[in-house]
Amino acid sequence: MSSPPWDYIAKLVCIGDSGCGKSSLTIRLCEGRFSPQHDVTIGVEFGSRIVPVGPPHSKHSSTSSAADGGLPEPPRASPPQKHMKLSLWDTAGQETYKSVTRSYFRGASGALLVFDITRRSTFAHVTDWLNDLRAIADPDIVVILVGNKLDQAQPASEDDNTPSKREVTTQEATDWARHNGVLQYVETSAKSGENVEDAFMRVAERIFENINAGKYDLNDRRSGVKGPGPGGAKNVRLSTDAGRGMTGGCC
Template sequence: MSNFAYDYIIKYIIIGDTGVGKSCLLLQFTDKRFQPAHDLTIGVEFGARFVEVEGKKIKLQIWDTAGQESFRSITRSYYRGAAGALLVYDITRRETFEHLLIWLEDARQHSNSDTTIMLIGNKSDLESKRVVSYAEGEAFARQHGLFFMETSAKTAENVEDAYVDTAKDIYEKIKQGVFDVTNEGTGIKVGSHLQSGGGSLPINVNGGNNNCC
């Protein structure tokens, strides 16, 4: 697929504690591989991949952020202009689940109010070491208005769905006019395919979100 043959670019951010598998989730999605020994992310890492939603070619630009507190001020700047966020915890480490509210409050304070957030319980392949139940993750997501999915970056279980389902929700918001696609601060950029007449732009009925990137 040509780099110029896309309808939209959508910016994602991956957040959560150190060691929950954020970088592995990115690598599995973009490169279809698992790297068990991964250096700690310093600041942010970047990956990109095309997906198709309702016949539209969408390029996902994904920013994987460091989980360490010392990098929090750096990663906060990447919240702005993110249309989608994956909030990740490790089902084998309860403290990563208990810290979710801190990450969520951070995201909602610094990102767009319309950002789609998917809660991810990662490492579902380690069922014998599970300390956070599926029901707990589901309940947290329901309480805070998030999507929810358990994944395994190792086996690739649900990794594709986590990114694509988030993109589907974002595209639905584009169609409904929730996002002002003329404002790149929303985390969405119209591709040259639409700009050159390859498709029609949705009408923005709500005025969009004018948060600066």
């Protein structure tokens, strides 16, 4: 059987209050589109995307050592590009489903903690979400704070006099991320696509660094990351075009 088109699978969860755009972010990453109308998530929805991680292919030109009379160095082989399949778990944000949502934190290697920058109440709750996550998930889980709906927090053009709806400043969220040991703070717009891939890729790259540091048992599904391994390709249903895909799910 041929090898799968990925080297690793990582489980990522999107968490945060209802209405912050978690589903829209996942759809934007997996399907490259924005849906203005989306049903409230009940339980969890799933998506996937295969992304490159680590150093890409690069051409190393021979360098001459004429100055010291030496011969040009032979070209060095570039390591093959690694690919990671992000298994995305978009969880419900309503308090009603919180006990169910928490169960999906187990076995996650990464998390996007999402709030709406135009609704301060959603930012006020990120500490509770982070505490719930860290109480259940692996201690080494990679967490990034995402302020979504950036398109509503800035004018469309310099001549646009529409007031900003922003209620949480960039500095305030950045300080919170730093004080709470979160990897980084990124502002996104699921509507325009701004910084969406960047947010997910920052998590993927840090997970890849942790893989290289030996922090995961790739044969233990509870670690949140796994390699192809013996028969690994049998357990993977490839997504649609460009490694993208999303399916609905329910509790």
